[in-house]
Amino acid sequence: MPPRIVTVRQNILKANDHTAAENRAAFRAAGVRAINLVSSPGAGKTALLERTLRDLGSELRLAVAVGDLATENDAARLRQWGAQAEQIVTGTVCHLDAAMVQGVLPRFDLSALDVLLLENVGNLVCPSSYDLGEAARAVLISTTEGEDKPLKYPTMFNTADVVVITKMDLADAVEFDRALCRENIDRARPGVPVIELSSKRGTGLDAWSAFVRGERF
Amino acid sequence: MHEASIALSLIDVAREVLREHGAARARAVTVRVGQWSSVVPEALEAAFPACAEGTPLEGAHLSIVRVPGVGECPNHGPVELDVTRGLRCPLCDAPTPTLLQGDELELDELELT
Ligand SMILES: [Zn+2]
Numbered sequence: 001m002p003p004r005i006v007t008v009r010q011n012i013l014k015a016n017d018h019t020a021a022e023n024r025a026a027f028r029a030a031g032v033r034a035i036n037l038v039s040s041p042g043a044g045k046t047a048l049l050e051r052t053l054r055d056l057g058s059e060l061r062l063a064v065a066v067g068d069l070a071t072e073n074d075a076a077r078l079r080q081w082g083a084q085a086e087q088i089v090t091g092t093v094c095h096l097d098a099a100m101v102q103g104v105l106p107r108f109d110l111s112a113l114d115v116l117l118l119e120n121v122g123n124l125v126c127p128s129s130y131d132l133g134e135a136a137r138a139v140l141i142s143t144t145e146g147e148d149k150p151l152k153y154p155t156m157f158n159t160a161d162v163v164v165i166t167k168m169d170l171a172d173a174v175e176f177d178r179a180l181c182r183e184n185i186d187r188a189r190p191g192v193p194v195i196e197l198s199s200k201r202g203t204g205l206d207a208w209s210a211f212v213r214g215e216r217f
Numbered sequence: 218m219h220e221a222s223i224a225l226s227l228i229d230v231a232r233e234v235l236r237e238h239g240a241a242r243a244r245a246v247t248v249r250v251g252q253w254s255s256v257v258p259e260a261l262e263a264a265f266p267a268c269a270e271g272t273p274l275e276g277a278h279l280s281i282v283r284v285p286g287v288g289e290c291p292n293h294g295p296v297e298l299d300v301t302r303g304l305r306c307p308l309c310d311a312p313t314p315t316l317l318q319g320d321e322l323e324l325d326e327l328e329l330t
Contacts, residue, residue, distance in 0.1 A: 008234050008324045012227045012248070095219050126219035128255045129322065154303055155255035158316075187303025190312030 016130055019098035023105070023133025030110035033214050034118060036096075036132050038156060039140035040149070041122030044166040046074050047199040048140065048208070049117055053081035055202075056209055061112060065104050066119040067096040074119065084108065095126035098133055115212055124153040136161040138211070141185075143167045143176040150181070150188040157188035162195060162211050169198040193217070220260040223322070224268035230324045235273050240329035242273045247326040251284040251319040252300055258283060284321055288313025 011017065027034045037045050046066075053062055063084040066074045070089065078085035086107050088100050101118060108116065118134060120127045139160040141149050144167055150157045157163060163185050171178065178196070185194055195211065197204030210217035231243055250256050258281045265279045286298035290306035290313050298319065299307045306313055 004238070004240070004329045006234065006238060006327050006329060008230070008327055010230055010234075010324050012223060012230055012322045012324055015226060015229060093219070093222060095222075097222070125255055126222075129219065129223070151301055151303055154300060155253050155320075158253060158304065158320075184303070186312070187305050190304055190314040 013129060016098045019102055020131035020133040023098055023102055024135075025133075026105065026110065027116070027133060027135065030113070032110050032113050032116050033136070033212075034116045034132070034134040035212065036118045036120060036127075036134035036137045037140060038120040038124070038127045038137065039122060039142075039166075040124050040145060043122070043140045043142040043145065044199055045119050045122070045140055046077060048164070048166060048197075049078055049119060050081060051199040051202070051205065052117070052208070052212060053078060053083045055205060056212060057081060057083060060114040060213065062115050062117065063108055063113050064117045064119060065101065065108075067100065067121045069094070069121060090121055094121055094123045095130050096120050096132055097130045101132045117212075124149070124156045128156040128159050135214070136211070138162050138164055140164045140166050141181070143171045143181075144174050147177050147181040147184055150184040154188045157185060157192070160189055160192055162193050163189070164208065165194065165196045167198060167200075168196050168203060169201045220256060220264040221268060223256055223261055224264045227265070227324055228269060228272050228274050231274055231327055232272065234324070234327055235329065238329055240273075242275075242330050243277045243327045244330050245278040245280065245326075245328035246274060246324065247280045247282060249282045249284050249321050249323040249325045251316075251321040252286045252298075253316055253319040254322045256322055282325065284319055286319030287317040289315055289317055 065086050067088045075085040075087040195207045207217040269275050288298050290296045304313050
């Protein structure tokens with residue numbers, strides 16, 4: 001038989017998107033706001049999550065699922081604040097995908113939660129391809145990373161619902177150019193809201209808390 | 218790098234198509250990768266042969282069509298974007314928040330045997 005060429009035109013990640021839609025439906029049914037946090041390694045995701053659990057833990061029922069390559073340090077660190085934190089060990093995979101999140105969901109009682117924070121693996125490239133079923137995606141960039149990050153990794157910023165500039169307490173020390181960073185963020189994702197904060201000093205957290213609640217900020 | 222994960226998903230989608238067509242193997246596969254898709258074509262090319270081993274796509278030739286980003290400029294209509302300038306019109310710098318194309322990651326064609 002001669003070779004046949006068939007036109008397929010199918011999204012390669014359709015299986016992930018399908019599972020993400022199932023996750024999204026489960027979150028919606030339980031009234032849970034799921035937030036996907038992505039950043040480079042060391043941008044301060046875990047510090048911001050600790051701060052979030054501490055500041056909002058008495059007001060909202062929060063839990064965290066943490067994607068990590070191997071160790072369980074981040075989840076253990078987060079449990080100190082009294083919230084349920086579950087580890088998703090991704091092995092050699094450098095991002096969370098919808099199936100990994102679906103796999104960890106049975107460990108949570110979604111009906112007893114308001115917000116589920118999904119801490120993605122530290123990586124500014126790979127997570128952007130994978131919808132987890134989240135309601136909102138927060139991209140974190142620290143003042144120590146350089147103002148050009150948004151243009152080096154435009155696809156990650158292009159999927160952000162909010163961009164959070166972390167470690168503002170170090171801005172002066174590293175001569176962070178705030179205007180240039182915001183300009184580059186706006187190039188990568190025109191109109192995206194930006195929050196500047198310091199988890200350490202506790203500045204800028206009102207806007208972040210409003211985002212976590214799903215309110216305008 | 219997540220291109221190995223992408224290659225495995227590509228092979229899964231391709232196997233499904235082979236089943237639907239009652240075909241045993243594919244000898245060539247064409248993929249469309251948008252400039253804004255966060256997939257590096259060279260890395261996908263490098264990851265594919267090993268991922269395809271032992272599957273009906275083993276030895277298949279992978280062609281990657283790179284799809285440039287196109288945004289909608291309020292002044293110039295559809296414009297091809299320059300990834301280093303972000304989502305801004307390369308002619309007038311106006312924001313072009315919506316991608317008309319360039320975020321795709323698609324299995325385009327399969328050559329069945
Ligand atoms: Zn223009």
